Amino acid sequence: MRITQVELIPVAFPDPPLRNSWGVHASFALRTILRLHSEEGLVGLSETYGGEGMLLALGQAKAQVVGADPYDLNRLRLLIRHPRVFGAIEVACLDLIGRASGQPLYHLLGGRVRDRVDFSAYLFFKYAGDGSTSLTTGDLCGEVLTPEAMVELARWFVAEHGFRALKVKGGVLPPQQEVETMRLLRDAFPDHDLRIDPNAAWSAETAVRFIGETRELGLEYVEDPTWGIAGMAAVRQRVDVPLSTNMCVTAFEDIAPAIHSRAVDIILLDHHSWGGLRASQELAAICRAFGLGLSMHSNSHLGVSLAAMVHLAASTPNLLHACDTHYPWLEEDVLVGGKLQFVNGELGVPEGPGLGVDLDEEKLRVLVENYRRVHERERDDAAEMRRREHDWLPLRPRW
């Protein structure tokens, strides 16, 4: 089997003004859809980061991919050295192999060990919608900038999707208000898993204080409370709540230093950034060998990414934490059949060949048109924030 064409489709979709310690989401999120065409007329699909830099890097990889056999992933991984670029190619190759051989993608990952994959409610502090999105529920349009409003948002997520794990994107309100947020969430959801991710907005001292003050809430884990392996190690030796990371361990070369300094308990994998689905399985194997936990990270994404995440999660025995996803914040998907639906916070594993999802050409056209129309060419949450507050800086630590 040979790949004859690499089609890169930049898309943009409306995104609410979600806050984080880097700033705020712009009105449109950028993504790239890949289609690999084979000489037999098959198409392999994947989705990855958006923006001009990613498009450029993907374009440069075309020379390696056109003419290659999609089975030759080890070679392509050596030749396409950026894990994000290779990861996008790899998923599309696996989709192509799955469609060619009639096998669901999870079979190419050794088979699924569960039928359904558990996701968390990804709860953001946010500004009121600016009209660019028309999310149908008032709950997702309104402002969420107090602990009480966050509890209401959580109630909507749980009622609508049945999530049993709640993740708060923290580092936005002063730490005392985020302590209060977690307390109110625990009162409202006594049996839910609770986690918070301030994206390293706290100093090590603030992190230790926050974790101490929320200790009785029994948090599932605290994600990246502070910056870097050294900072995380300093916090970790003073607390007994598990620490997770998607910031200080983001590549294979970060693992040894993190393990040697005992900086983290749980690594959040993301196949988009780690180099694809099989690289993610390598990370999972390393976590098993070293007794580390494993959870899954997400950026704003469409259903193609979500399908890949579900195949991976279903095939990863030691992925015991609910996966993060921004998907509920997405207004409309590009998939044939529309958005995938959570039931009890879970998604079933798509059963068709490959990823098991297909693009709706008409919906895709709308997202392509969006990309042409919007001014964003790279994600920059800080720049977006500075449009609202002229002097705002992404201080790290902020507290």
Place this chain on the structure above:
Amino acid sequence: MRITQVELIPVAFPDPPLRNSWGVHASFALRTILRLHSEEGLVGLSETYGGEGMLLALGQAKAQVVGADPYDLNRLRLLIRHPRVFGAIEVACLDLIGRASGQPLYHLLGGRVRDRVDFSAYLFFKYAGDGSTSLTTGDLCGEVLTPEAMVELARWFVAEHGFRALKVKGGVLPPQQEVETMRLLRDAFPDHDLRIDPNAAWSAETAVRFIGETRELGLEYVEDPTWGIAGMAAVRQRVDVPLSTNMCVTAFEDIAPAIHSRAVDIILLDHHSWGGLRASQELAAICRAFGLGLSMHSNSHLGVSLAAMVHLAASTPNLLHACDTHYPWLEEDVLVGGKLQFVNGELGVPEGPGLGVDLDEEKLRVLVENYRRVHERERDDAAEMRRREHDWLPLRPRW
């Protein structure tokens, strides 16, 4: 695809009286050939350890395997908890998948990164042949119990097969004679890679002394000079020659202790014992993440195992050392077409679907008949040695 039958075929083949620190090889080596039959009439092949215990364990796994889809390897790995048993099943499942999809096995491992795989000459001290084997060359039949005889043996291996790496199975003669052996080999083969494996027959002190006395020879590595992670760590901090192991790191749970105590530089993988080809790829990924080297271990084996080793080695980017193999000591293979042939110490990667090798039913029948006829039911090199020297004990350390 469903597996309808698990066929276990115990076989035995003549083996020369090769010495090691455990004792001596018996007249026949035991192996097990597996054939998984699918409902479509396809057959997936693999080869693993022989003997009654292995047969029993493989037989117990049948209940999990019959009715399973060969793609469901993650499930089977959880259900068949012994890595040796699962590994044998996994290779046969991958062969089945390869034959069903028309893909060479290396494509199921992400594709090969090299066309040819480099092997080492596995040089044993040995007794003269006892007539049970009829190896056609006088060189392989004669006694090798002096440094000079070992050099002659090496000359035969290099002339016959073109090997560029020489591995001495040490721990047999007193260490000073093995120092002398390595010196004579270096004189005779100034450009070859030289390694020695005394199978932990030395104390840490003896190991440090041996390594000091052979330092100017530039050994590629010293394998398992002494017993256990603690012993290896003690040696390693006093020497600068790389230490490798197939004895103190033989399972995923050994890796963290070995890394934390900096006990080894190179891990020798063996897909038969680590849980199959994809588990071996996990080990390779761990070695990459921690900057460890990777080489490959071997037991006495037939060509089915060798084919699997070649597919794995060809698909493992960081396998930079020549692989060990006992294959030159094998008189006749069970493969259609006979023994695979080394050229310049290398083997090409079989290109047919799956493993790319097939069984010759007539030759197989001979090896099955051997198994019925021989008295061995488990490998026991020490018992065999004690038939020659009544009071012999596998002392560890011996020196």
